[in-house]
Amino acid sequence: MITNIRHTGLVVQDLDKSLHFWCDVMGFTVARRMDEAGPHIDAIMELDDVAVTTVKLAAPDGNLLELLKFTSHPDKPDWEGSPVSTGLTHMAFTVSDLEATCATLLQHGVRLHSDIQVSPDGMAKLVYCRGPEGLILELVEMIAS
Numbered sequence: 001m002i003t004n005i006r007h008t009g010l011v012v013q014d015l016d017k018s019l020h021f022w023c024d025v026m027g028f029t030v031a032r033r034m035d036e037a038g039p040h041i042d043a044i045m046e047l048d049d050v051a052v053t054t055v056k057l058a059a060p061d062g063n064l065l066e067l068l069k070f071t072s073h074p075d076k077p078d079w080e081g082s083p084v085s086t087g088l089t090h091m092a093f094t095v096s097d098l099e100a101t102c103a104t105l106l107q108h109g110v111r112l113h114s115d116i117q118v119s120p121d122g123m124a125k126l127v128y129c130r131g132p133e134g135l136i137l138e139l140v141e142m143i144a145s
Contacts, residue, residue: 007056007064008091010135013077015053015069018132025108026093028057028065037072047073059093078134090128090136098125098141105129118143 012018022028051072057065095101113128
């Protein structure tokens with residue numbers, strides 16, 4: 001069956017703003033950028049006349065995030081879910097220094113849900129915040145092994 005997780009796809013409304021956040025603020029690099037259209041993408045999406053720009057972003061550990069900007073089928077400007085919404089609710093990332101990461105995010109206008117919290121088992125510090133277009137991110141720094 002499954003051998004690995006290939007990537008996580010995020011539909012974005014403002015590709016430039018999202019690229020700035022994920023690359024300049026969070027440290028991803030662009031691995032591949034493509035404009036896609038045609039019968040194959042229409043079939044995959046079960047839609048007609050799809051036009052989408054896809055950008056694969058690589059994390060420092062090699063995991064991939066895919067940004068999708070649909071020029072043919074625009075949607076709402078922000079994700080409207082909450083931490084308890086059905087379906088994908090958040091993405092979690094391990095960081096080396098949570099305080100420094102939060103300081104950088106705050107400088108870029110990112111809203112934290114709370115102060116940094118310590119997990120009940122004392123093994124991690126963590127915080128939720130809102131990334132581009134309302135996406136919830138969980139940032140975790142391991143403090144014990």
